[in-house]
Amino acid sequence: MSDTHLNVAVIFDVPAGEDYKSYFPKFYAKVKAGTKDTLYYGFATCGNKVLCREGYKNGAAMLAHSAEVKDDLEGMIKKIGKDKVKILCSGPPSEIAKVKPHMDGRLPIKFVDLDAGSLLLNAFPKGCADTHITLLPEFNVPAGKMEEFKAGFPKFYAATKNGPGAAGGLYYGFGVAGDSAYCREGYTSADAALLHGK
Secondary structure, eight states, X not given: OBOOOEEEEEEXXXXXXXXXXXXXXXXXXXXXXXXXXXXXEEEEEETTEEEEEEEESSHHHHHHHHXXXXXXXXXXXXXXXXXXXXXXXXXXXXXXXXXXXXXXXXXXXXXXXXXTTOEEOSOOOOSSOOOOEEEOOEEEOOTTOHHHHHTTHHHHHHHHHHSTTGGGXXXXXXXXXXXXXXXEEEESSHHHHHHHTO
């Protein structure tokens, strides 16, 4: 089955001593009360880096969520500085096209068109805590080599679909933005991610 969901990764590089955790409950409350087409949503931290990992059924759901958290998100970005925020939005080109016209440039967003061969391996869990593992490696492809790089996608899709980690996989696919290629991967657990890597 094709993976058609929109994924957003918001990475905040929070200055030392700046409060950010007080924002988490506000965002979680708005997500729980907001659009029902949110597939997953959560925060993770590593040192002074904060990741907000988001998944939406489609572009309309992402836009609805963006409207729901607009004031709090802009307040947080203003507090830590726009230059310390990176946003990656990946999904099918048809869904990205629905979102782009509504983004006014105040947010630093990089749009990544998901390859048509991307896989949805298993259904997303519903009504429970989001505990899945995400990997989002970025490949900086040398100029003139992107088509050669993309030619390898089918081999990776076949290995993923037929490999030992498939039962614990949620989604797996490649996306391209400029000279960067991303592999968007989701697994039900760390064990499933390790099985995929074998």
